[in-house]
Amino acid sequence: MRTGVWLVGARGSVAVTSIVGASALRAGLAEPIGCVTEHPALRGAALPGFGDLVFGGHDVATTGLLKRAEALAAAGVVPGPLVAALHGELSTVDEEVRPLPHAETQAAAAAAIAADLTAFRERHGLERVVVVNVASTEPAPAPHPAHADLAALERAMQTPEVVLPPSALVAYAALRAGCPYVDFTPSTGARLPALHELALAQRLPYAGHDGKTGETLLKAVLAPMFAMRRLAVRSWSGINLLGGGDGATLADPGANAAKSASKQRVLGETLGYVPDGHTRIEYVPDIGDFKTAWDLITFAGFLGTPMRMEFTWHGCDSALAAPLVLDLVRLVAAAHRSGHAGPLPQLAFFFKDPLGEVDHGLAAQFEALVEFAASLQ
Amino acid sequence: MRTGVWLVGARGSVAVTSIVGASALRAGLAEPIGCVTEHPALRGAALPGFGDLVFGGHDVATTGLLKRAEALAAAGVVPGPLVAALHGELSTVDEEVRPLPHAETQAAAAAAIAADLTAFRERHGLERVVVVNVASTEPAPAPHPAHADLAALERAMQTPEVVLPPSALVAYAALRAGCPYVDFTPSTGARLPALHELALAQRLPYAGHDGKTGETLLKAVLAPMFAMRRLAVRSWSGINLLGGGDGATLADPGANAAKSASKQRVLGETLGYVPDGHTRIEYVPDIGDFKTAWDLITFAGFLGTPMRMEFTWHGCDSALAAPLVLDLVRLVAAAHRSGHAGPLPQLAFFFKDPLGEVDHGLAAQFEALVEFAASLQ
């Protein structure tokens, strides 16, 4: 089941960590720590192996993969000796990383992107290619009537107007090229009625949004705990300090707003009410690729007695995200083979802002995931 | 369904908070915050109402309930105005709190305890009385051959020898008097083969051990999170700083050891391996009834990248425990009525060190609880 992985943002931290990790796993140089698809409860599922994955992608940046991998090693994200040992493999993948095509109309750009995908699939004799968006987070786009309808969208794309944000353009191209699509970012991606229509027409599955790696992961187990215990959460405030490329992007208020919103959703959905407080994201260059999140939760117990908890999470975002990218590729590829089309709410476990009406508690999401994986053959 | 609640340790913080709270709920002066049996998923279950509960108990202390309630109000555990408003009710309950009977042999002591229980049941025309141990934690007892066999136990109890620790003596007396038994403490309680035999013979259910209110509650959601995500927990260290009566008792190394052990069990069972680190309990008088627990967890992500999280939990133990005591009484009374006998592993949700081979993840325990509650009629 040779499976292509086309990473949009292929020179970013998440992408490069995924590539280094998959290469290390194939070479037997690392254990699959953090890989959910290696959980005993999922291990039997009919998924492509790590060794079956072939990487390529688009990026607007030009620094080579090797250099990016070395920078990640210097920052403590991946082990230096591993990068050194995988020199050859990384150079090979680097040849498959293209600049993002540009054109007069979005229709033409989409065609160029789709051509890249098709050529990649054919060049490597791949059964299918899963496109994963791990590019920088975009600001939320202005609404547009053509988003609601595929025919209208395709008409608009023929004009010089920029009707789709970059992530949705790629999603469109992927679906047109017969590729399942995963959005690991909070950007729009396939989340437009017109693209939903296209996915169904093409019988392609898609998944998203926004990988759940840090504070939101904790919220997904702590909020249900308060709910199950009927403790009344009064306020939940948080701050995320991060450097790195993603931090610099999120310092932009537009991107920050998109991200902060997807971070709080879990509270309302799990508790049944929205407590006081906000989640902030703050760019602190010295923090680098290791993010520090601090949350304070105030709550009331029996007879109103006020209590509180706080936590500090000090995690390496890329090292948390990369194995999930591999998990998602394996699962979405298998879902495609099994004939799934449209959104995959069964993958809510992986996302901050999951598609569909789903339970936001992590344990329930895990159960749904296990069941889904077992159903694939 | 008038139900008696016989609290062993009736003048302690947990007991008094339970009594104040149940009285406040009956009087409509408080909301059932922290009461799991009021969760929508359990609300339909056929349980006795808060207003159906009638309280009594044993204690070795002699300070009146009212005075204890006022001390708890001064410490911020319960609202002062509530205590003032419930003066009459607390005095009434106080009349039902007896000194713990003593006798030459444990057989005679058990008979005196059982007589207190029977008289209480008859005096108030109760359908049944649930005995709950909320007395000070005992040191682990020396093993004794008579613990393994009911007949041998009853022979030994006729002699002046002290064959049972206090909690087990009460459990024996409760079961002899036809009362279901709950152990909210880490003490022995009904956890002896001979008492198991007695519970089955008497067709009585029992539950335990050690109410899950703070750090262990968090472990029961965080450890499964690490497990589901396949993150490798390298160490988990914790310290609990607490004052109050329970803190003073736990400063005793014997009691401390019993408690610390039940606190770490969840890790091994949930992760499948035991990480480095220990949990300490430390008595700091100034901390009073609000306990502060701090935990540091170090873990590895993809490719071994080291990460960490820490949390501080600042909770009022008695205000966390009291609603669970009421929940347990309601559930165990209904289980008794439905014909359950022997240990109730379905109540693992409530305990640090639950009876039986059970899942230690909180979400799975909650599911088991919901199913169990639905089965009672």
Added chain:
Amino acid sequence: MRTGVWLVGARGSVAVTSIVGASALRAGLAEPIGCVTEHPALRGAALPGFGDLVFGGHDVATTGLLKRAEALAAAGVVPGPLVAALHGELSTVDEEVRPLPHAETQAAAAAAIAADLTAFRERHGLERVVVVNVASTEPAPAPHPAHADLAALERAMQTPEVVLPPSALVAYAALRAGCPYVDFTPSTGARLPALHELALAQRLPYAGHDGKTGETLLKAVLAPMFAMRRLAVRSWSGINLLGGGDGATLADPGANAAKSASKQRVLGETLGYVPDGHTRIEYVPDIGDFKTAWDLITFAGFLGTPMRMEFTWHGCDSALAAPLVLDLVRLVAAAHRSGHAGPLPQLAFFFKDPLGEVDHGLAAQFEALVEFAASLQ
């Protein structure tokens, strides 16, 4: 040495806590915890006693002092029984709290304020009245040429134009009425060249700005620690979560900016460079009068090794501020008697954003304070 204390914002949390506390100290019902002037190193200084202080003030709010004190007791800021015991005293002070005078021109308003001050001094036969601004923080005012020169200012005040922000208007009136002035807030107060001129002309001392009670207090000892040890602070980020009246005001971006700026000043001044990071203030109503501040400091040790510390401060702002207000009144009154005029940089110990070129390390500030107190007779 009967000394008047005129509080601008007399119905606010800091003011009421100061009044309750001074009354309790006079009545022998409390210990002077948190009073710096009771430190052994300052105790000998020739200062007015707590019992010598007579309170009055202005406010725009109309809720009575007693009601405000009861609200503070309910919030845990002051002990309820103390408020009950001081009923009489608080009512007496309440009679001396006036609405803030308004008039057609600022000259007329200033005259009315000054008249209130003079009448207060005479009514109670006070040696002097110290005016302390503890009103809500104002946004920074627009610059105005008349701020630079007393004659120009007084001309502008005759017109209907609003040339001074409220805090500076009060400072002007105080100085005109012969009263020393203290600004406990980050507002403008006496910090204008024209008012400096007036203070010198009137031979009156003034002090400020912004009481140093929480996070900045910690910065004032931690930043010197890093400096003395030559550890290189890379980033210092903080968030302050607070409810209460002050929190609501600071939720306003203008006031927030004023406050956040005065909070970071200590870093640059003490370290000699400004590390990455910001300090945020966030209004979370449920947090109430107890503020929670969290700071993360990343720093480098020998050979660049990266390290970090974080702290959480959970303090009751009003209970930290109130004894400092009393200290400042005692010290400024004595300074006035000793003939000091103009700014008092010797009181930098008390302020986030002290007047003058001063050392920002707390220990050096304390030394300066001790020396200053000893010099007063």
Added chain:
Amino acid sequence: MRTGVWLVGARGSVAVTSIVGASALRAGLAEPIGCVTEHPALRGAALPGFGDLVFGGHDVATTGLLKRAEALAAAGVVPGPLVAALHGELSTVDEEVRPLPHAETQAAAAAAIAADLTAFRERHGLERVVVVNVASTEPAPAPHPAHADLAALERAMQTPEVVLPPSALVAYAALRAGCPYVDFTPSTGARLPALHELALAQRLPYAGHDGKTGETLLKAVLAPMFAMRRLAVRSWSGINLLGGGDGATLADPGANAAKSASKQRVLGETLGYVPDGHTRIEYVPDIGDFKTAWDLITFAGFLGTPMRMEFTWHGCDSALAAPLVLDLVRLVAAAHRSGHAGPLPQLAFFFKDPLGEVDHGLAAQFEALVEFAASLQ
């Protein structure tokens, strides 16, 4: 001013980090981050330069310096490229690391140690050699009458009896060989009346005990803050989690007790009373060379209002200690040259458990240090 540095425990983490760092400074490959003697306030002092230091030492371990340095690089304590660049220098120093001499009597052992010191001084033409104890912490020794008197001590040392613990034996030998002595550990070292007598007779200075690098450093600024502000500290509890060689040693209850005691001393001395609470040290292998300390401080403000702060310190002990070792060598060498003899309480800034009756506040200690450094010529 070529100065020898004789490290007892020369293959330990602190020693090796000191050696790597001094070599890097001499080679211009690093900045003196963390070096107090490079503070502007001390920079003018007449101290030997980093380039003037020549290293040697004793250890009971046999792993070469280079291997130890590489292990420290792998653990993130020192930069790997630096170790690679200093290969030659480290090998040279390694030749000066000897096994600790053993003999039938302690007199003979001392003579052998002293001979090593003298030979080192002569071999390198050093003006003086400062001996620094950075060996594993010893348990507190049993008291012995000969500790009180030099003549009695030297008689006892002639017998096979072991009258001195290892650290004191080395201190004796150092003083006999004319070398100033610094104890960076909590062990006995020169802290015996008999050795004090010897130091005075030999006109040699000595300094100690126990380098102040983490939690105690923070206590030395935070406790004075509470004291200056007259806030009443009710409890101060702490836990130190550490791996590494030092952690393994301190897991031993005897060594642990010695260390914990020196950690609490600062509180009593600075506050004037001893609050509730303890400091624990716990060995957690996975934590490695980066120690995590957590402290909770509860305190009362005005009118008794309860407040709290907590901090987490995540520091690399060896990277904090090593520059202090270099500082101490420079200062003690200069003190020796200037004619100082006996204990040096002026160096209290560096120690958890300083010699003499000294101020325990860090700022006061720094002032004393600056004055002392200025006095040396």
